[in-house]
Amino acid sequence: MEMKISDNDVLLDCRNIWKIFGARAPAAVKAVSERGLSKKQVLQEFDCVVGVADASLQLCRGEIFCVMGLSGSGKSTLVRLFNRLIEPSLGTVTVKGREISGLNAAELRDMRARTIGMVFQSVALLPHRTVLENAAFGLEVRGIAKEKRNQIALAALEKVGLSDWTARYPSELSGGMQQRVGLARAFASDPEIILMDEPFSALDPLIRKQLQDEFRQLTKSLGKSSVFITHDLDEAIRIGDRIAIMKDGVIVQVGTAEEIVTKPADDYVADFVAGISRIHLVKAHSVMKPVAEFRAEQPNCDVDALLRTTPDADIGELIDLTMRSDSDAVAVVHDGKIVGVVTIRGLLRGVAGTPAEARAAA
Amino acid sequence: MDTSVLTDTFDLWIDDGLAWISDNGEWAFDSLRGILEGTYDGILWLLQLAPFYVVALIVGLLAWRLMGLASAILTGVALAFCAVMGLWGETMTTLALVATATVLALVVGIPIGIAAGFLATLNTALEPVLDLIQTLPPYIYLLPAIALLGYGPATALIATFVVAMPPAIRLTSLGIRMTPHEFIELGHASGLTPWQMFTKVRLPFAIPSVMAGINQSLMMSFGMVVIAGIVGSGGLGETIYGAVRTLDIATSINAAIAIVILTMILDRLTQNAARRVKVGAR
Numbered sequence: 001m002e003m004k005i006s007d008n009d010v011l012l013d014c015r016n017i018w019k020i021f022g023a024r025a026p027a028a029v030k031a032v033s034e035r036g037l038s039k040k041q042v043l044q045e046f047d048c049v050v051g052v053a054d055a056s057l058q059l060c061r062g063e064i065f066c067v068m069g070l071s072g073s074g075k076s077t078l079v080r081l082f083n084r085l086i087e088p089s090l091g092t093v094t095v096k097g098r099e100i101s102g103l104n105a106a107e108l109r110d111m112r113a114r115t116i117g118m119v120f121q122s123v124a125l126l127p128h129r130t131v132l133e134n135a136a137f138g139l140e141v142r143g144i145a146k147e148k149r150n151q152i153a154l155a156a157l158e159k160v161g162l163s164d165w166t167a168r169y170p171s172e173l174s175g176g177m178q179q180r181v182g183l184a185r186a187f188a189s190d191p192e193i194i195l196m197d198e199p200f201s202a203l204d205p206l207i208r209k210q211l212q213d214e215f216r217q218l219t220k221s222l223g224k225s226s227v228f229i230t231h232d233l234d235e236a237i238r239i240g241d242r243i244a245i246m247k248d249g250v251i252v253q254v255g256t257a258e259e260i261v262t263k264p265a266d267d268y269v270a271d272f273v274a275g276i277s278r279i280h281l282v283k284a285h286s287v288m289k290p291v292a293e294f295r296a297e298q299p300n301c302d303v304d305a306l307l308r309t310t311p312d313a314d315i316g317e318l319i320d321l322t323m324r325s326d327s328d329a330v331a332v333v334h335d336g337k338i339v340g341v342v343t344i345r346g347l348l349r350g351v352a353g354t355p356a357e358a359r360a361a362a
Numbered sequence: 363m364d365t366s367v368l369t370d371t372f373d374l375w376i377d378d379g380l381a382w383i384s385d386n387g388e389w390a391f392d393s394l395r396g397i398l399e400g401t402y403d404g405i406l407w408l409l410q411l412a413p414f415y416v417v418a419l420i421v422g423l424l425a426w427r428l429m430g431l432a433s434a435i436l437t438g439v440a441l442a443f444c445a446v447m448g449l450w451g452e453t454m455t456t457l458a459l460v461a462t463a464t465v466l467a468l469v470v471g472i473p474i475g476i477a478a479g480f481l482a483t484l485n486t487a488l489e490p491v492l493d494l495i496q497t498l499p500p501y502i503y504l505l506p507a508i509a510l511l512g513y514g515p516a517t518a519l520i521a522t523f524v525v526a527m528p529p530a531i532r533l534t535s536l537g538i539r540m541t542p543h544e545f546i547e548l549g550h551a552s553g554l555t556p557w558q559m560f561t562k563v564r565l566p567f568a569i570p571s572v573m574a575g576i577n578q579s580l581m582m583s584f585g586m587v588v589i590a591g592i593v594g595s596g597g598l599g600e601t602i603y604g605a606v607r608t609l610d611i612a613t614s615i616n617a618a619i620a621i622v623i624l625t626m627i628l629d630r631l632t633q634n635a636a637r638r639v640k641v642g643a644r
Contacts, residue, residue, distance in 0.1 A: 083551060085547060085550055085551060108553075109553035109554070109555065110553060111553070112550070112551055112552060112553035113552060113553030114553075116551075117551075118548075118551040118552075120544060120547070120548065120551075122544040124542075124544040124545050124547070124548040126545065126562075126563070126566065128566045137552060137562075138552050138553075140562075141552050141553060141554055141558055141562070142553075189552075195551075
């Protein structure tokens with residue numbers, strides 16, 4: 001399950017970054033780097049607020065990385081550190097092997113125009129421009145000729161299903177359509193990385209779900225990578241290849257949806273994932289028990305006669321299999337070998353999500 | 363008394379200062395006067411080139427384009443009425459004065475306003491100066507102006523210019539500062555140069571406020587140009603001032619009507635023009 005990451009594949013590498021806000025921020029930063037103060041101490045001693053504390057993450061090529069946190073968790077600050085809309089107080093951000101704190105103004109503009117696109121919750125469509133002119137904005141800024149940029153923008157609008165709306169103004173569009181234009185504007189510039197700052201949070205649930213699916217499909221088909229900020233765990237699970245959970249400026253856990261749901265790092269994450277349906281998240285390999293253990297418990301059952309499945313089958317599939325089976329267990333096969341058995345008990349545990357036992361079972 | 367000594371000394375300084383300025387800055391004021399009256403004469407010549415019905419027709423057509431047929435007819439008829447009252451020459455003189463003073467106020471005021479929009483310190487420094495200009499009774503500006511520039515349109519123009527400038531500065535500065543934060547962020551995230559940020563993001567959002575400033579400058583100009591009748595500005599202001607001195611109530615009312623007509627036409631025209639202005643999208 002663990003992805004092997006080579007250095008070439010890391011598009012955006014952020015290491016131990018801090019962002020401290022306040023009048024005495026420089027002193028607080030010094031104290032943090034020299035004395036290793038905690039956030040609470042920084043607030044008490046320097047009256048400074050820690051927005052992001054010691055955050056590290058790597059965005060790989062082709063990956064959608066979700067950062068999930070409630071309001072005030074520092075997730076919006078974190079994403080702005082990646083294109084230097086906010087300067088980090090400490091730590092480094094490297095984009096395609098280049099540390100961005102070392103870029104001069106022109107290089108930074110170039111990086112923002114070509115490499116890192118951004119989509120905002122507020123959408124920020126310029127009200128005096130048509131949909132087409134808005135979608136072409138990034139290209140216009142780069143000085144691409146009108147005909148060329150309109151052509152590219154139109155293609156981007158087609159991808160989000162708005163090619164009939166090019167001559168309209170943003171105020172004539174619904175919220176969902178406006179955010180589609182926002183997406184088209186970001187994709188039209190053809191950046192490798194797209195930063196998504198809670199882009200769908202203000203939309204109603206049905207439209208949000210549609211846009212989530214479209215965004216994931218578009219990003220994957222175009223081979224883009226994305227850091228996606230959200231306060232909605234369902235959204236993070238739906239969209240993200242990996243998810244980071246943020247709390248009070250700290251990244252508490254990074255992992256796939258399944259890892260986070262089945263092995264929450266602390267009580268905070270556990271509380272969060274408690275309400276999430278595990279049916280499609282928890283896989284056979286997390287709920288199966290070793291063959292020997294199963295044999296010891298049920299000596300009469302012939303393991304080789306059980307219905308078989310793969311370690312990646314989710315609970316939904318396992319339930320289907322069990323229902324079709326004569327016995328109450330399913331064998332999990334990997335590389336032609338039975339590596340474990342999923343019993344009804346294991347399934348129930350997976351659905352209920354009692355982490356300790358699930359971990360033990362895995 | 364102690365205090366009277368203080369004020370007398372202060373008054374002496376002011377008088378000496380003004381005398382010194384008018385003695386030593388004569389060439390400067392002469393050339394200033396030349397520029398002001400030259401611009402004014404040019405505009406006036408242009409306005410008097412055509413007979414009144416042609417002007418009324420042109421302005422009426424403009425009103426038609428901006429506001430519709432009813433307004434257009436009303437505009438044309440109202441302007442013709444000025445001529446019927448025998449005040450066409452004065453009306454055009456007033457228009458030329460207002461146009462000259464407003465254009466000058468905008469040429470100076472809008473760039474200052476833009477600078478103040480970007481530099482918070484400049485804005486803070488300007489604030490009390492503009493407050494002072496706007497709270498002092500407008501007559502005040504006529505006195506130093508008449509001392510330095512003499513009796514005539516130049517004095518009226520400079521006093522009107524001073525009064526018309528503050529709204530242009532204030533509302534331009536406000537417009538520049540009003541850009542919503544998310545669009546500034548969009549600009550940065552899209553890699554805009556500072557100039558692009560100004561022309562493509564800030565300016566389009568500032569335009570309504572700037573246009574309101576232009577309209578306000580124009581209205582201030584009208585107010586002042588009438589007062590400036592006292593210093594021989596010519597036009598409707600001087601007609602009213604003359605009528606007041608001779609207690610010629612009928613003439614003063616005629617001139618007042620002409621001023622109202624002119625003011626309302628220009629106010630509506632600029633307000634409606636403002637709604638149509640869109641900058642930034644090309």
